[in-house]
Amino acid sequence: MQALHKITDAPAAPTVEAVDGPDYREAMSRIAGAVHVIATDGAGGRGGATMTAVTSVTDAPPTLLICLNRSGRLNALLRENGVFSVNTLVSGAEDLAGVFAGVGGIDHADRFATGTWATAVTGAPLLASARAAFDCRITEATDVGSHTVFLGRVEAVRLGPKEPALLYLDRAYRSVPTLD
Ligand SMILES: Cc1cc2nc3c(=O)[nH]c(=O)nc-3n(C[C@H](O)[C@H](O)[C@H](O)COP(=O)(O)O)c2cc1C
Known part of the structure; x- marks a missing residue:
């Protein structure tokens, strides 16, 4: 190598x-990275994690990718369920980001007691307060070292409130105000 x-x-x-x-x-x-919660549900059960490794791949067809650690339970859940949502957080959602980052050691299914969650077309959980939410079906999963790159075909989007955005920079949460 x-x-x-x-x-x-x-x-x-x-x-x-x-x-x-x-x-x-x-x-x-x-x-600086936008802060998202990746969430999944289905035959394998519910789970979610806070993530910054989320990138748009193309809009034709609408596709994004996420990079998820292979060691956690969520990786297996995504493979079993075949679907996930990307929920982009607003400023003020730091506590929710903490819960989904494993603060307090809360089980994956129990993390959804924080926040208001609906169910997307694919069955993935959608966060009501997300700035934007993407409902995705997994089309590819490729292991790269410690992580798996999941490609998700976006089947639906939901536009939320245009509130100040939550970023992660220098290992701390930051707020980016909106212009209007
Ligand atoms: C701001 C932030 C960004 C993160 N980004 C990622 C990421 O892109 N990929 C990833 O696998 N884990 C990421 N994590 C870690 C996961 O949130 C964390 O490992 C997971 O929720 C813990 O789940 P577990 O209890 O199943 O191990 C991030 C954590 C924080 C606080």
Whole structure:
């Protein structure tokens, strides 16, 4: 496998050295990410997790991807259920983000006692207060190291209140105000 390098001096004579996990995670912590809750339901049961690794792939056909750790129970639930929703959080939803990040060690099914949840067309739970919510059917799952990249075909979207957004930056939650 090709080694990763980091640039320690720039720009005239950059030097590079091998990069380890902490270097990579520190660099990633400098990038602001929208905070989402991924949720699923179906034959395998309900589950959900707070995630920033969510990216649009294409709008033709509408497709997004999520990167989910392989070690947690949620990975197996997604594979069994074949569906998930992406619920993008508003500022003020920090407590809900904490619950779905595992704070308090609450079981996956019991995490849904926090927030108001409806059921999407696919059967996935949809968060009523989400800025935007995407109802997805899994089309591909590819393991990459510690994580699985799930591709989700978006079958429905729900537009929520345009309230200030919740971001995660420098390992802390931040609020981004709206312009109007
Ligand atoms: C802000 C934030 C972003 C996160 N992003 C991801 C992510 O993109 N992928 C992931 O697998 N876990 C992510 N996590 C961790 C999961 O939320 C956490 O591991 C999971 O909810 C714990 O579930 P478990 O009790 O089944 O282990 C994130 C946590 C936080 C606080």
